Amino acid sequence: MSITESSSNYNNLDKMSVRELLDHINREDQSVPLAVQKALPQIEALVKEVVERMRQGGRLFYIGAGTSGRLGIVDASECPPTYGVPHDWVIGLIAGGDAAIRKAVEFAEDDEEGAWRDMEPYKPVPLDTVVGIAASGRTPYVIGGLRKAREAGLLTGSITCNPGSAVAAEAEYPVEVITGPEFVTGSTRMKAGTAQKLVLNMLSTSVMVQLGRVRGNKMVDMQLSNHKLVERGTRMIMDELGVEEEEAARLLQAHGSVRKAVDYYQKRDARD
Missing domain, CATH: 3.40.50.10490 (Glucose-6-phosphate isomerase like protein; domain 1)
Incomplete structure (x- = not known):
């Protein structure tokens, strides 16, 4: 048995x-x-x-x-x-x-x-x-x-x-x-x-x-399928970039994911 x-x-x-x-x-x-x-x-x-x-x-x-x-x-x-x-x-x-x-x-x-x-x-x-x-x-x-x-x-x-x-x-x-x-x-x-x-x-x-689906300790590619996850994504961007909540929310909405928002912001800063 x-x-x-x-x-x-x-x-x-x-x-x-x-x-x-x-x-x-x-x-x-x-x-x-x-x-x-x-x-x-x-x-x-x-x-x-x-x-x-x-x-x-x-x-x-x-x-x-x-x-x-x-x-x-x-x-x-x-x-x-x-x-x-x-x-x-x-x-x-x-x-x-x-x-x-x-x-x-x-x-x-x-x-x-x-x-x-x-x-x-x-x-x-x-x-x-x-x-x-x-x-x-x-x-x-x-x-x-x-x-x-x-x-x-x-x-x-x-x-x-x-x-x-x-x-x-x-x-x-x-x-x-x-x-x-x-x-x-x-x-x-x-x-x-x-x-x-x-x-x-x-x-x-x-x-x-x-496979690169986590950056640092954050799930930067998560689907933004509800308000809780949108808020989580906004906080991630705030933590990563040191920006205010309004700016982080705008970036997230514009780019659709934490990864894309952070990459865009960092590339823009590098150009500037």
Whole structure:
């Protein structure tokens, strides 16, 4: 039996007070970053390979089922608004299709051909990378997708929470974060899901920084899709250029992004 399916370290959960439940869950959660830390060399190796391919025009695919698939979709969907990249740079796919984002699709994860079939409309090429996400490490949808991707010459990586899994065996760059038994036995949306989210944060953020989508510590290419982000962009320009709010807002409106506004202002100053 896999570690993620092993019995919880706690019993009689239904007899605990609310505070006891919260204390114990929090105690378990604190172990997750330490487990991720142990996997940093694996994450580093994967990031470097992804960056190399994306610099040449490759894309990053996430494939997963259930919670794992949803986490991949969340990470992929945040890249365009955060970093101003095209929507097809990072693509999240879930067993059962978009309907499975909100409601589980029975037995979709058991289809070994499903992930590659879902990828085919995107016309995958060898410069692309596929990262399979599966807490258990035994999801057929992910195993089959990675196998097909390797056969087609794509780079393959994985994020799992059990050692020596079938998913990791199919990946050239596996990341194994061993989080141990869940507070509620087998509920991998808890510690395992948290670990996967942390690794995905590291992966996509590191890749985007390496690709030049962050300047200093600021997301200068973010999409200005609401008032909060317009205000954030204005503050970024104020900080970077030392101008007043009115001037920063005018520059942002005129040029449409923090990067373009700052570049224009600095080039104008250099000319003057």
